[in-house]
Amino acid sequence: MKLGIPAIATGDMFRNISKKDSKFGQEIMKYIKNGELVPDAIVINVLRKRLSRDDCRRGFILDGYPRTIKQAKVLEGLAEINAIILLQVPEWIVIERLSSRRICRTCGEVYNIRFLRPKKKGTCDKCGGVLYQRIDDSPKVIGERLTIYEKNMEPLLAFYNGKVPFIKYSSNSIDTPPGVAVAEILQGLKKLKLS
């Protein structure tokens, strides 16, 4: 928590819901497993509830939201958006990195079996938790997710263009450590007087 505000990843929220042995959990799992977007009505309901919590009063970072124009429009009514962080990486790097990504089941720390290996195979350096591969990080589902991303990103960028400042981070290198991107993004936030 470098900025003292919560980082809210809608994907994490949906993965948690999908673990529950309920009808709703099973429904969400169906979308995640196939790399499809969860319908807007559900996403908006979940996000609205999360943003109404006390810890969001001083601000928040959204990760993975908005993914559609409808979601962007709803967000406008819920909060003021101060900046958009745009990560620009060639598609082949995205595919390589997602397919070798591993995540700690306990603390959520992210590793990569090719570029950011844990000291002990399958075990989190930070908490000793077990590492797992996301169900949607398979080549077929990654392809599906990227197709949806390509389709939705352009209208979203047009929607925000000129309205909200962008902090752009680009990389053409497959093994850039996460800290490099974080440092550059923090600089961008500082320039906008947001950190």
Ligand code: AMP
């Ligand atoms: P992510 O962790 O951001 O890659 O999201 C994983 C999956 O969760 C996506 O492929 C969707 O199925 C679902 N999801 C996460 N955020 C959204 C969103 N804003 N709108 C629709 N579906 C979402």
